[in-house]
Amino acid sequence: MKTEELIAKGLSLPLMEAFYTIQGEGRFTGHPAYFIRLGGCDVGCVWCDVKESWEAGKWPILPIEEIVAEAVKYPGRLVVITGGEPLMYDLGPLTSLLKEKGFTTNIETSGAHPFSGDFDWVCFSPKKFKKPHPSIYKVANELKVVVFHNSDFAFAEEHALKVNENCELRLQPEWSKSEKFTPLIINYSKYHPNWKISLQTHKFMDIP
Ligand SMILES: C[S@@+](CC[C@H](N)C(=O)[O-])C[C@H]1O[C@@H](n2cnc3c(N)ncnc32)[C@H](O)[C@@H]1O
């Protein structure tokens, strides 16, 4: 099979990096996890903290067996698929292989592409820069909105109306604007208590 065909079937994927660390954000903050960061993103967030991931062609294309063979070397059995935008790819084969090896599977996604894969936890972080695909709303376990501008509170509420009723709601300050927005988020959460706060704790700990 040609490389493009292997990628289209989700059997080989562009891997930017993979690392064993502590989940810094959201519901699983503080949990040891193996991160698989796939290359490629077409969303274009102005404040993205991994812009070097955007160009898929820069990264080696690896068979999913090789990606998983590396993951099993570490003691943790929580895996986080991120990117880039991981839903640019069919994540069915990768997640089924991870499940076979006993992993709990989490994803970090903007939801801008059709949902795929077998995930135990879906963290959906919608962006103004590219509209989410409708398939994400029923599967999202967590809505994590990055706050970079005052209008992001209204953007967050718009999405809260569309996700399923069990979806957990979180606001996360954009890193460079966190001095301005963290106090506003704290106040917002106190008076809209269905919203929780998520911080990028790995950046405070200075770990990947
Ligand atoms: C780098 S993204 C990769 C996954 C996917 N493309 C997405 O945006 O959800 C991982 C998480 O980091 C968040 N993020 C990216 N840049 C950020 C920044 N400068 N400050 C705060 N959160 C950021 C995203 O919203 C997302 O929740």
Ligand SMILES: Nc1nc2[nH]cc(C(=O)O)c2c(=O)[nH]1
């Ligand atoms: N420690 C750590 N936690 C994270 N949670 C989401 C991340 C991501 O970039 O998707 C991330 C990351 O890059 N590092």
Ligand code: SF4
């Ligand atoms: S969707 Fe995610 S990876 Fe893509 S630009 Fe936005 S934050 Fe970065």
Ligand SMILES: [Mg+2]
């Ligand atoms: Mg990150």
